[in-house]
Amino acid sequence: MGKLFRALLLQFVALSVLAIAVYLLRHVFTPPYSVWVLVLMQAGLAAALSWRLPVWWRWIQFLLPLGLYGASLLQVNPWLSLLIFVLLWLVFANVNKERVPLYLTNSVTRQALKVLAEERFGQQGVQQRFVDLGCGLAGNVVYMSRLPQIEHSLGVETAPLPYFISRLHVWWRGGEVRAQDLWKTDLSGFDVVYAFLSPEPMPKLWHKVQQEMRAGSVFVSNSFAVPGVEPSQVWELSDRRQTRLYLYEITTSSMSLPEKRVAD
Ligand SMILES: C[S@@+](CC[C@H](N)C(=O)[O-])C[C@H]1O[C@@H](n2cnc3c(N)ncnc32)[C@H](O)[C@@H]1O
Known part of the structure; x- marks a missing residue:
């Protein structure tokens, strides 16, 4: 219940x-x-x-x-209460089901994502495909879409009002957003998969990552580590909330991976 x-x-x-x-x-x-x-x-x-x-x-x-x-x-006025309720639902529709509210990645973290894209471009010599799972207002999607190292920047979002705002945002400034459940998003086509969710979905998300992400790609979780799985790297940022980015390099091609894998 x-x-x-x-x-x-x-x-x-x-x-x-x-x-x-x-x-x-x-x-x-x-x-x-x-x-x-x-x-x-x-x-x-x-x-x-x-x-x-x-x-x-x-x-x-x-x-x-x-x-x-x-x-x-x-x-x-009860209509005012109803209006506030509807607005809150439109923004926080995912809280009840997914236990994921809306809060946004800050600019320091975005710069770290840029460094990551540059590093990976330097190592692999190819442009990267980026996806933000639960993209909020599409700030990351727009930001990444403007980097020369990024070939495609996608966000998926199911909360109605953030989705609507993010559509306007990418229409104006670049990138792509879909009204799509993150659980129904195929991760196999992305080099950098980013999530800023909550502790609740991390075990299930890790399972999905293992099933779908290709060897050579990287899963980045803002603030919430995958329980019981050693990240490849942890980036501690110098913003006020001392954000930690947990990086999980996918080293083996999925399918036959065990549930828990200690990355090198
Ligand atoms: C903490 S916010 C992060 C927003 C954005 N990624 C950022 O970092 O600025 C998490 C977002 O995930 C969305 N979300 C939660 N569950 C989702 C799901 N199953 N499918 C798509 N979006 C989801 C929420 O509506 C919310 O906008």
Whole structure:
């Protein structure tokens, strides 16, 4: 069961428990009751019931009833709430299924990608094909498409609003973006495969990389290492967040590779 659904269910459980308690105790504590006290009890109960969820979920569970009651006191237009919800969904559509939100590669990291493209061009003497899996607003796709060492720069993206913006971006400044699930993207035609996702999909993505990427290509993961697999190189960048790029050189042609491979 998805965490979002579980969190909602726990809010309903808390509400039911509270309603039963209020009904049973109505002779002990005579009504009327302060709504704020009830809302606080709902918030506390929902947060307590969510003890098995990660800590930030408990905070969300606590703040949700307070926010809803506050909004009703302030008479926030429900259409506005709906609009905000729809906008958030359009941007963060992949969070629920993939556990990957939208955050963007910074310029220092992009320069490191450029160095990588230059190095590989120097070694192999051929232009490189680049793909950004989950390309966000296509910043990397555009940047790489402008490098002379890059033959083709592609991004795939499934969140509706980032996809729409990235289409405009590449139309204006170069590169290509497809509304395509990264899991359905064939990696065999790329020399440099870049991903900036989250820890969650890394084991599955590594499996895909092993199956599809050609010998001589490189898989680059921004910030999230593949668990249990030694990267060929780790680039520690000098940006504020001290980004780490994990480079996995594909040295053997796929298909028969074992699940875990320690790269040289
Ligand atoms: C952390 S952002 C990185 C954006 C961009 N690559 C960058 O580095 O600036 C991850 C992106 O992956 C997208 N994403 C997540 N799962 C995806 C999937 N299965 N297929 C395509 N895109 C996906 C998200 O919508 C989000 O835009």
